[in-house]
């Protein structure tokens with residue numbers, strides 16, 4: 001049984017999270033939805049933390065995170081040790097952040113990306129493997145920065 005995907009959004013990303021959630025339902029991909037569950041205003045660091053902790057603990061495989069721009073929630077996610085989050089709105093960055101950065105969190109903006117593109121990017125992110133090789137050394141150096 002595949003590990004679930006962690007979903008989280010603030011109010012600015014709520015509707016896009018719901019679109020992606022429906023997409024995951026359709027594809028039979030398991031997930032845990034850490035909220036938010038409405039368009040009432042919430043703070044993106046509060047929403048990012050439990051979803052990112054679920055990835056770092058091994059409960060979830062990867063996180064899909066949403067706010068208005070995707071930027072704030074990616075900044076919050078990247079403060080959590082063990083998270084490599086990428087804010088994406090194009091397929092090249094999305095593919096290569098998996099291939100080269102072994103990203104474990106994809107962040108998108110509900111005020112930036114439409115639901116069709118978001119679902120395509122989710123599919124790409126979840127299906128693209130890490131290439132390893134020379135990129136492993138770079139990931140090790142990247143993660144060592146957390147100890148400074």
Ligand code: RB5
Nearest residue numbers: 012067068069071072073
């Ligand atoms: C909330 O209005 C907005 O600031 C937030 O969703 C996000 O875009 C921050 O980066």
